Amino acid sequence: MALAAWGLGAVAALAWPLLAPPYFVFLATLVAVNAVVAIGLNLLSGYTNQLSFGHAGFLAIGAYTAAILTLRAPALPVPLTLLAAGLVTGLVGLALGIPCLRLDGLYLAMATLAFGFVVTEGITNLDALTHGNDGLRVPLARLGPWTLATDGSRYYLALAVAAAMILAALNVAGTRTGRAFLAIRTSEIAAQASGVNAAAYKTVAFVLSAFYTGVAGGLFAFVVGFLSPDAFDVFLSVDFLVMIILGGLGSVWGAVAGAAVVTVLNDSLAGLQTYRPLIFGAILIACMLFVPGGLAAMTRRQS
Amino acid sequence: MRQLVLLVVALLVGSPGFARAADPGVTDTEILLGGSNSFSGPLAFTGTQLTKVGVDLYFRGLNEGGGVHGRRIRTIYYDDGYRPQDAVANTRKLVEQDGIFAVIAPQGSPPVVATLEYLEQSRVPMLFPFQSSTATRGRKYVFSGLVLSDRQSRMMIDYLAGPRKFKRFAALYQDDEYGKSFLSAFETDLGRHGLKLGATEPVKRGVTDVSAQVAKLQAAKPEVTFLVLTPGPAAQALKERQKIGWTDSVMVSTGPLTDETYLGLAGDASEGVEGLATLPDPLRSDQPGVKLYREQLQKYFPKNEPNRYSLSGYLAGMMFAEGAKRAGRTLTRDGLVAALETIKGWDTGIVPAITIGPDHDTQKQGFWVKVENGRFKPLSDWLKSEP
Amino acid sequence: MSGQALVHVVVSGLATGCIYALVALSLVIVYNATRAVNFAQGEMLMVSAFVAWSAQRAAGLPLPVALLCGVAAGGVLAFLVERAIIRPALSATHWDVLIITLGLSLMLRAAAGIVWTNEELPFPSLFSNHPVAVGPVRLAPVSLGVIGASLALMAALVALFRATRFGRAMRAVAQNQNAARLMGISVERVYSGSWLLAAVVGGVAGVLIAPVTFLSTKMGLIAINGFTAAVLGGFGSLPGAVVGGMLLGVIENLAPLYLPTGIRYSVPFLVMIGILVARPRGLFGQLERRKV
Numbered sequence: 005m006a007l008a009a010w011g012l013g014a015v016a017a018l019a020w021p022l023l024a025p026p027y028f029v030f031l032a033t034l035v036a037v038n039a040v041v042a043i044g045l046n047l048l049s050g051y052t053n054q055l056s057f058g059h060a061g062f063l064a065i066g067a068y069t070a071a072i073l074t075l076r077a078p079a080l081p082v083p084l085t086l087l088a089a090g091l092v093t094g095l096v097g098l099a100l101g102i103p104c105l106r107l108d109g110l111y112l113a114m115a116t117l118a119f120g121f122v123v124t125e126g127i128t129n130l131d132a133l134t135h136g137n138d139g140l141r142v143p144l145a146r147l148g149p150w151t152l153a154t155d156g157s158r159y160y161l162a163l164a165v166a167a168a169m170i171l172a173a174l175n176v177a178g179t180r181t182g183r184a185f186l187a188i189r190t191s192e193i194a195a196q197a198s199g200v201n202a203a204a205y206k207t208v209a210f211v212l213s214a215f216y217t218g219v220a221g222g223l224f225a226f227v228v229g230f231l232s233p234d235a236f237d238v239f240l241s242v243d244f245l246v247m248i249i250l251g252g253l254g255s256v257w258g259a260v261a262g263a264a265v266v267t268v269l270n271d272s273l274a275g276l277q278t279y280r281p282l283i284f285g286a287i288l289i290a291c292m293l294f295v296p297g298g299l300a301a302m303t304r305r306q307s
Numbered sequence: 308m309r310q311l312v313l314l315v316v317a318l319l320v321g322s323p324g325f326a327r328a329a330d331p332g333v334t335d336t337e338i339l340l341g342g343s344n345s346f347s348g349p350l351a352f353t354g355t356q357l358t359k360v361g362v363d364l365y366f367r368g369l370n371e372g373g374g375v376h377g378r379r380i381r382t383i384y385y386d387d388g389y390r391p392q393d394a395v396a397n398t399r400k401l402v403e404q405d406g407i408f409a410v411i412a413p414q415g416s417p418p419v420v421a422t423l424e425y426l427e428q429s430r431v432p433m434l435f436p437f438q439s440s441t442a443t444r445g446r447k448y449v450f451s452g453l454v455l456s457d458r459q460s461r462m463m464i465d466y467l468a469g470p471r472k473f474k475r476f477a478a479l480y481q482d483d484e485y486g487k488s489f490l491s492a493f494e495t496d497l498g499r500h501g502l503k504l505g506a507t508e509p510v511k512r513g514v515t516d517v518s519a520q521v522a523k524l525q526a527a528k529p530e531v532t533f534l535v536l537t538p539g540p541a542a543q544a545l546k547e548r549q550k551i552g553w554t555d556s557v558m559v560s561t562g563p564l565t566d567e568t569y570l571g572l573a574g575d576a577s578e579g580v581e582g583l584a585t586l587p588d589p590l591r592s593d594q595p596g597v598k599l600y601r602e603q604l605q606k607y608f609p610k611n612e613p614n615r616y617s618l619s620g621y622l623a624g625m626m627f628a629e630g631a632k633r634a635g636r637t638l639t640r641d642g643l644v645a646a647l648e649t650i651k652g653w654d655t656g657i658v659p660a661i662t663i664g665p666d667h668d669t670q671k672q673g674f675w676v677k678v679e680n681g682r683f684k685p686l687s688d689w690l691k692s693e694p
Numbered sequence: 695m696s697g698q699a700l701v702h703v704v705v706s707g708l709a710t711g712c713i714y715a716l717v718a719l720s721l722v723i724v725y726n727a728t729r730a731v732n733f734a735q736g737e738m739l740m741v742s743a744f745v746a747w748s749a750q751r752a753a754g755l756p757l758p759v760a761l762l763c764g765v766a767a768g769g770v771l772a773f774l775v776e777r778a779i780i781r782p783a784l785s786a787t788h789w790d791v792l793i794i795t796l797g798l799s800l801m802l803r804a805a806a807g808i809v810w811t812n813e814e815l816p817f818p819s820l821f822s823n824h825p826v827a828v829g830p831v832r833l834a835p836v837s838l839g840v841i842g843a844s845l846a847l848m849a850a851l852v853a854l855f856r857a858t859r860f861g862r863a864m865r866a867v868a869q870n871q872n873a874a875r876l877m878g879i880s881v882e883r884v885y886s887g888s889w890l891l892a893a894v895v896g897g898v899a900g901v902l903i904a905p906v907t908f909l910s911t912k913m914g915l916i917a918i919n920g921f922t923a924a925v926l927g928g929f930g931s932l933p934g935a936v937v938g939g940m941l942l943g944v945i946e947n948l949a950p951l952y953l954p955t956g957i958r959y960s961v962p963f964l965v966m967i968g969i970l971v972a973r974p975r976g977l978f979g980q981l982e983r984r985k986v
Contacts, residue, residue: 118964293783542908572908
């Protein structure tokens with residue numbers, strides 16, 4: 005029964021551009037992109053308990069890297085562009101993660117908040133490269149002779165990347181790294197006492213998280229088509245937090261589900277923008293008070 | 308988990324936009340217009356006034372009279388908070404999901420300029436954006452909604468350097484397309500008079516605190532300081548100027564800013580401020596069109612005070628209606644563009660007679676104003692922006 | 695830069711610094727008592743300011759009374775939030791309280807936009823904006839008024855902590871919760887009291903700064919400066935919060951004079967990063983030792 009449901013889901017996912025109008029294909033693509041970010045954020049906050057308020061900054065770095073690369077080197081095939089976006093962001097993650105090792109809880113949250121802001125300031129000031137506050141138009145992604153000019157083509161790209169990232173994340177859970185993450189999350193001191201090099205693994209989590217978000221950023225740039233630094237603010241970072249809290253900290257599928265719900269909800273509320281923070285805030289509070297494990301916990305209870 | 312997948316799919320399938328026919332915004336009974344605008348952030352007040360109290364006010368009256376060729380006009384707006392990236396996303400949603408016929412009265416140079424390419428590719432008209440960047444000029448599907456920055460600058464500099472004989476100029480400007488388009492226009496026009504722009508201080512879009520910039524400008528001792536800002540930081544600049552006792556420079560606001568809105572925020576710090584107004588005094592003018600605007604405002608949106616933002620939106624609605632009327636019962640996007648281009652010497656009762664030429668500029672004149680008892684009083688007649 | 699202008703810049707910086715100090719104090723008061731951070735502190739003081747505005751406009755109350763109403767409303771809001779939402783969640787990890795207050799900040803911001811408006815509004819000030827002569831220099835009464843009012847409030851806080859039973863109870867709970875409980879102190883009462891006190895301090899900051907920054911739903915973002923000030927001074931230290939706040943205000947005002955003007959908006963974040971990287975315990979803070 006479960007296999008049939010998964011099969012149906014896979015077919016629907018693959019056939020979506022043929023079934024749905026272009027705007028909904030775009031929306032589904034956005035869900036895939038946000039899912040990758042959510043999984044990346046989960047690696048940091050869900051597994052190793054380092055709450056990040058600055059992931060919009062990583063997304064911005066990935067997005068602008070991909071956009072600028074495509075502008076300067078248009079022949080570069082899109083998988084390489086995305087990889088580059090991920091690597092650059094991962095490096096920044098390393099640079100941020102190391103000094104943040106000795107911070108936790110509130111201090112880390114504050115540091116990531118400051119980081120997010122500094123990134124957008126930096127992007128604004130490098131305006132020869134990024135067009136600053138006026139924004140940057142992202143050229144179309146290219147894959148060999150093809151240009152990803154339709155919503156459908158971008159959807160398949162995002163779907164492929166998201167599938168790969170989800171598989172990778174699910175596999176991490178079973179490896180030594182994954183178990184170390186879980187140990188650190190349960191009790192960092194106990195983990196350290198058992199011989200887990202918490203500092204090393206926390207750094208790995210930072211870098212992986214940044215890499216994921218950077219790749220998603222590259223996708224994001226191509227999907228959205230236009231970037232401006234003021235869109236990557238702390239409220240976007242909070243949106244990602246809502247995704248993983250709603251989905252359930254530490255659950256890969258929870259992150260995907262949370263991303264889907266938040267993305268669709270955001271779009272449905274486009275005419276009611278004033279109510280958006282009200283609803284999202286209520287979701288956060290309700291989750292914490294009534295369902296701390298998020299959607300993942302709810303579905304686990306049922307099965 | 309599978310229940311969740313079903314739920315998300317159901318949400319998407321159930322949404323109204325899912326089963327959409329390919330009709331761009333015109334049915335037998337209705338025309339659908341829309342736009343991305345500011346309903347939060349630095350331009351929240353002006354955005355709301357422009358659209359929901361301006362454009363919609365005109366269409367209320369129009370619809371009650373039967374609409375245009377038997378069609379009523381409906382509007383949808385989304386909030387971009389003055390962010391270009393969100394403006395592009397909203398505009399795309401309006402065109403692709405809501406299926407609007409044309410974009411009407413979007414606001415702000417950076418967001419508007421960001422959406423230009425997308426709209427051009429989709430061949431969707433952008434009508435009367437409330438912004439002054441010259442990047443919109445000469446595009447087939449775009450018609451201006453404000454006097455553009457080069458025309459404004461010409462009128463301002465010719466007046467200030469000419470009869471007023473000022474020589475030292477400074478500018479406090481927003482650090483993006485809005486501010487920079489004025490800055491380059493100022494430099495060009497000052498050059499014609501053999502002058503140069505002195506100290507300039509940039510202000511990041513969205514912030515209110517400009518105390519550091521004001522302090523630096525005071526040190527440069529200009530005779531005239533241009534304010535190319537949104538109402539919040541502009542009012543802050545006036546208050547800061549009062550606080551530090553900087554009295555020997557005339558503060559001059561540019562077109563989109565020149566309204567009692569930012570004077571109200573600044574309180575008594577607004578005495579002596581001057582500016583270029585592009586619309587008549589919405590409260591006091593006895594032009595027939597402005598009087599009608601006041602009557603309708605009182606009738607449909609009585610809790611709102613008249614201001615130049617809702618008046619501008621009202622005018623935008625009026626211009627669309629005129630274009631739609633001239634285009635005839637068969638309404639297409641190309642047809643609307645052609646119809647608007649036939650407008651010559653058309654009297655709106657609000658601004659000087661409108662003639663739309665190949666540059667698609669709808670308004671080309673402004674007049675000088677100076678604050679007296681909290682309101683702008685005219686100091687000149689309508690100035691010309693053509694040599 | 696003339697001497698007069700420099701004096702003005704420093705005094706202005708001290709005035710904003712006082713506001714940051716008050717916000718920092720309110721954050722630290724809650725943290726010391728409950729070991730949890732109120733992410734919604736900024737939004738709560740924003741609500742205080744809006745209530746004061748309504749009290750003056752709609753009810754026509756004289757300005758000082760309206761301001762007190764605003765502050766009181768903030769206190770009531772805090773009390774209710776603490777009882778209804780925070781108290782039940784405190785038994786869980788402090789993570790949860792952080793996220794709950796984050797959710798609360800979102801809700802308050804949206805609610806204020808819906809109940810009042812999303813636009814910027816002018817806010818009446820108790821003090822004038824016209825400079826007056828003070829000895830050899832001219833200063834704006836609004837700066838002096840803010841500094842004076844803030845110092846008065848801080849003095850009142852010192853008196854509260856030293857001389858009242860409640861103040862001593864708060865200090866006891868801040869030092870060691872279990873020991874305080876064993877001494878017969880009602881820790882729950884201290885929790886409620888700290889939230890109430892923090893909201894009052896924050897509310898005063900809100901009504902003092904609103905005339906300068908204009909009243910709007912984004913006023914809550916001042917909490918970021920408050921956090922930076924608290925971290926700078928050493929998170930948990932009350933005198934640290936005051937010194938951190940003043941220092942941050944002055945740095946913010948001096949930096950754009952000697953560096954590119956735009957640096958002003960980055961100052962709180964650069965200071966935050968600088969302190970967290972170089973000396974996380976701040977100027978006066980203590981190193982936290984986590985017990986296993």
